[in-house]
Amino acid sequence: MKDTASIIKVKKNHDGDITDVMLENGNVYSIDEALNMAKHGIIDGVNVGRAKNGREFLRSNPNGLRSDNLDNLPTF
Incomplete structure (x- = not known):
């Protein structure tokens, strides 16, 4: 049984x-919740980054593909 999963869709606010x-x-x-899950290795293909202002964010693991970047995933 697989204990991890990948992100397939995202929801964005009016600022994107x-x-x-x-x-x-x-x-x-x-x-x-997703940030916490990523820190614990529950979500595949992402890692947690930190902006200059200290805010944490999710980002796709680098692989040279733009299609699986979180901003490029389908929305729901």
Whole structure:
């Protein structure tokens, strides 16, 4: 049984910031929940970055593909 899942869709606010993510199992999590899950290795293909202002954010692991960048995923 697989204990991790990948993000397949994102929800954005009016500023274009990701507020929620949907995993391949259909579960939806807030960005704060997803950050915590990523830190614990529960979400595949992402890591947690830190902006200059100290705010944490999710980012796709580098692989040279733009299609799987979180900002390019389908929205829900």
